[in-house]
Structures are given as structure tokens and as C-alpha cells.
Amino acid sequence: MSKANRIRIKDIAKEARVSTATVSRVLNNSNKVTAKTRRRVLEAVERLGYVPHHVARSLRVERVYSIGLIVPHDIDYLFSFPYFNLFIHHLAVEARTRGYHIIFTTTNGDESVQLHKAFAMRRIVDGLVILDVSDEDPRIDALTELGFPFVVIGRPNHKLPYLWVDTENEEGARRAVEYLISLGHRKIHFVNGPQHLAVSRQRFEGYSRALQKARIACEPTLIHNGEFTEESGYAITKAILHSDKVEAIFYASDTMAIGGIRALKEAGFEVGRDVSVVGFDDIPSASVVSPPLTTVAQPIALVGTWAARLLIDLIEGNKPVPKSLSVELKLRKSTRGGVTVVGD
Amino acid sequence: MSKANRIRIKDIAKEARVSTATVSRVLNNSNKVTAKTRRRVLEAVERLGYVPHHVARSLRVERVYSIGLIVPHDIDYLFSFPYFNLFIHHLAVEARTRGYHIIFTTTNGDESVQLHKAFAMRRIVDGLVILDVSDEDPRIDALTELGFPFVVIGRPNHKLPYLWVDTENEEGARRAVEYLISLGHRKIHFVNGPQHLAVSRQRFEGYSRALQKARIACEPTLIHNGEFTEESGYAITKAILHSDKVEAIFYASDTMAIGGIRALKEAGFEVGRDVSVVGFDDIPSASVVSPPLTTVAQPIALVGTWAARLLIDLIEGNKPVPKSLSVELKLRKSTRGGVTVVGD
């Protein structure tokens, strides 16, 4: 391992009595090599225990075989992004089957755009996965201008076209609210995420569509913007209880719903009987809280898989198309009569 | 960005009318440069928007400024390892303050050792974080033989010395069981993790010590080996209930405890009154299940921080020493009388 006894391609060439070019050809499966020569080279590789030097190869072929994932420093983010570990895991699995690694780092909001640019310009990675996007996200402009490959998780508004993977947020929210309506609820509070996030807009869109279809007026006083955190779910619910008689609440994330349930219980409500609660995401805790949460499940593993797949296609010059992944409403006990299966 | 209009150090040299060597010296803060020259170079860098090429630099300085994290393919693992998100996040934060990135990939058990060796030999990373270790883990032998820097999360038995970061598993288990004893329990079931993991041995050690101190016999029939998964916690608990009258169960992970609580509820027990349950890890769900779980909290963020810190120290030739991090018993509602604070 020490530099001295390190085996290089040159050593293999000498051992197999061929040129380094031939060794390289064998290693890269070029077909322009005699079977006999190939065998001799491979034997030498075996005998000397040679493995290629990744950095040297990268310098020449101008590819580092890795994709970058830069997440905000802000710790809440990792928890508000449901199943982050599932996502990164499946991202990595798919990447690995294609011969790529994940390069992971964190950033605070201020330096985020700069860091994305730096990753691109320094060629630390071959492409980037963009998380936590808002409308007109500046990273999209920056990377597009650099001509650098990237895929966006989510589907924000932007003047430029871009490659994305998204779950059907609008559809999911619509189905959740339609379900609440089918249960007989008419006044449905909506605790949404931060306004600047595209995902919040889409979930709101679904909420409002469902009401529209049922000819229920969309009351601005029923709409609340949280932070996707448990604390904000708790606080907003407290506030709602303070000013209103509540019968149904749709939370744009399970994390907020869990905070909300805590507030409701403290106020003496029995969730699932006195009040219906629906979440979004289906995080691990969702099935384990009391009562188990009715929620819109996101296929987060698939999001990871597709993000890697599309990004690597883009890097390798194929022509990937954006991918939309469908969601599923999981009926559990936090809603009145959570047994009936509801179609669309 | 396209190869053509890429700025290299050569271009800066020409622009500033100096040699590439001088540019490099300015960029690497060598002191052997006149203030005037330095200024001229920096202006050129600014004007042309130069950023160094990471791979080219790495090839020459023989350092890639990244540390590797290879986790088993097996999906259950990510959930049984509590707070994986938190861990990787803090690992990345600390690494970043030192100028390093995380390279993340997955593996199945069979190729794990080979993959760790490949990462080392191909110089894909400068050092490795070793997770999920068992006694006499072959990765420790392989990397030691290669003379490659690595840090182990946990503290398995091994004939060779190695650098590690660990939480006080034995201490934590001991305190948990002592607490159960202080509550008046004498027959305490222990649902442990897989036998081959060092962490299971250590938690067992703590369990057995606590009993010993209280002069309670350690009954082999009370010891069970699970998989750290919710399903196994559920199944084992079912089995226990089938053959025995139960009063207290200590689970070696919250995930298993949550499965266990489900089994207990189904059997009509009220956890926290009829039976005491203690978990280990303090995963996010722990505070949110019903009843909230009394558990041993691991300082997982610190584990991440210290892992990065020690590994980078090792890479850079400092002489880091292993780090032990203390745990905390969190009293909640799953134990009888979960209000009293218990010292040691």
C-alpha cells in the first residue's frame, strides 16, 4: 500500500512483456487484443495484485463516477424529508449497479448555491441531485448555465426546463381530502409546509381541487403554514383549537401530524373519533403512533432509484425523461371509519 | 464548463504573466511569493473565474479529501442503526469543516470486505468508517494489512489494535436494568440483538452485571436473540407471552421494543402498568409511540462528529486516541413509575 510497493500499470506491462497501452486495453475490454495476450496480461494482473488508480483514470477520462448530494445544514431538514436514509440508500444502490458512488456533504443555506457550483466546476462529481427545491431555485439557473448534469427531486416552477423526479403530491393531497370529505367532513383544516417550497404549493393545489370538486368553498382561515416540523404542527394545532371548533385536519407531513395529535390529545380529543387527522409521507413513526396515522405514502425508495437512474443517464449522454411516481393513501386509525377502502 | 472554455492554471499564469508554479504557490498559500505577484495572480483568478481541478490536484498530492462509508445492502440495517440520518449528517458536517467529503455506497454482505479493500487500494477515499462490526471483523485485518486509515464505530474484540468511537453500551444496559430492578422487578427478560455483533455482547454484559450486583440469578431462559427489527421484537415477545408470565422486558433496541409493545398490547397488557418495557437507542419514534418509551439514549450525533474527527486526524498523521461517549437513560412512560430520576 505504501507508495513504494504500489503496483502500477507499468509494472503489469513489464511483467506481461507488453506495452502499457495493451494493458489498458485489456483492462477496459477493448476488443483489439489477442486472446493469448489478454490472458498473459490478466495473469500478470492477478499475480501482482494490481488494481487501477481511480484518480489517475478519472483525470484522463474526465469522469469521476460519482454523483453529488448536498443537503442543508439545518438539521430539521433531514427529518422533515421523510425516510432520508431510504432515499440515500436506494440512490446509492442504483448508482452502484451503474458503477457510481454518492458524494455526500452538508451546507448551510447561505453557501448552498456556491457549493453546488463548486462541486460542478471543480469536477468533484459528474452530476448533482438537487433536494429541497423552491420555485425559481437559483441552483437550477447556476447549473444550467454551467451545462452541468443535475436532477431535481420535486417539480418547482422554473423558467428553464430541467430533469426531475417527483411524487404525485397534488394527486395525493386531493385523494386525502376527498377521503375526508367522503367521511362526511366539510370543514377541513390544512396545515401546509413553508410557502416557498414547490411541494407545499402542489399539496395545496390538491387540497383545493378536492374541495372544488365537492363544491365546498375554500376558506383562507383554514389554511396554515408550518415548517414541516413536529413543533410547528403542535403549535399550529394549539392555535387552531384556540380559535375554532375542529373536526378534521389534513397535515402536509406526518411529522407535523404527530405534533398535531399531541396537541389534540392534550386538549382532550380522541383522534379518530372526535376528530379526523390525515398526514403525508408515511414515515416510520406513522404506523407506530397512537392512533396509527392515516396518511399519503410516498414511494421514497423509488424516488432514490429513479433519481440515480435519470441522472446517470443524463451524465452518460442518454436522453432521460422526467419521472412521476404515484402515491398511495394508507387508511389507518386516525380518521373516522378508517376501514373502508376508497378508490378514486 | 465545456472542455473548451475551461480555465486552467496555465491560463492564469499567462494572464498574470507568471509561471504556473507561482500560481500554484499563491493558491496553496506558499509564503515564497511577493505581495505584488500574489495580488496580480489573485486578480487574474478573479477575472477569469478560475477554480482548481480537484482530480488533477488529488493525483499529484495523493489525497482525495474524502472519507468512505460503506453500509450493508440489507435495508433493515439502516433502520436498526438508530438515527442513521443524524450520524451521517454530523459525520459530514465535521468532515466538511476539515475540507473532506463523504463517499457513500452500499454493499451486500458477501462483497463487503472486497469493497472495503477496493476503496482503499484504488484510493477512492483517504480513509474508511467501519460500521456494523462483529468480533474479529475481517475488515479490520484487511485494512490494517494495507496500512489504510480507518475508524471503527463500536468496539469489537480483535487481536489487532484499532481506532474506535463507541458509546457506553455496557454502562447503558446496566443502568437500564438497574432501573428496572429499582422499580421492584426481579424477573427481567432481555431481548438482545444478533449474537455475532459486539454491541449485543456488550449490552448483554451490562444486563448481566446489573443482575449480579443485585444478586439476582441470570436465567438463560430469559435471554433472547432478535434481529434488531420490529418484526423480530414482535415475534419474540409473542413467544415469551406464550410460555411465561411477564413483568419486565429490556429490549436492546427501540425498534424491537416497538414491535414488542405491539405484541403486548394485542395480548391485552397495558404497558407501563402491567408490564415495564425499556428500549435502547432513543430513535425518533421512541418518544412518539404509546406509551412513550423509556430508553437508553445514544449520543449519535457525537458519534458522527468524533468518527470524522478521529479518522481525519489519522489520515493527516496526527495521533488520535479512541473515544468513548456516554449514554443517558431517558425515563418515559413505558415503565412502572417512570417519574423518579435514577442516578447511578
Place this chain on the structure above:
DNA sequence: AGTTTTGATGTAATCGATTACATTACACAA
């Protein structure tokens, strides 16, 4: 046999930095 074609192999440039060593410029002393 001589010429052309084809396919295998070798030589050397290249990727973009860093750095050992050589050279130059300058300050100061004699």
C-alpha cells in the same frame, strides 16, 4: 512473389495540477 488490407501492438502525448531543482533578481558587504 509482390501489394494491399486488416488487425494487433507500441510510442508518446495528454489530462491539470504540484514541486524538486535550476535559475534569476535583488540586497548588502567588501
Place this chain on the structure above:
DNA sequence: TTGTGTAATGTAATCGATTACATCAAAACT
């Protein structure tokens, strides 16, 4: 003015691969 020492700068080798192009050997054709 010249010599000497020191600090700044330049030249070119180097890191370890890949690959364009040159060369060579053998097969195929006339």
C-alpha cells in the same frame, strides 16, 4: 564595482492512467 547570499520565480518532471497515431505482422488478394 563586484561578489555573495537569499528570496522569488521559472523549467520541467511527475502523479497513473487512456488513447491518437505510428508501426508492424500476418492474411488476403492480384
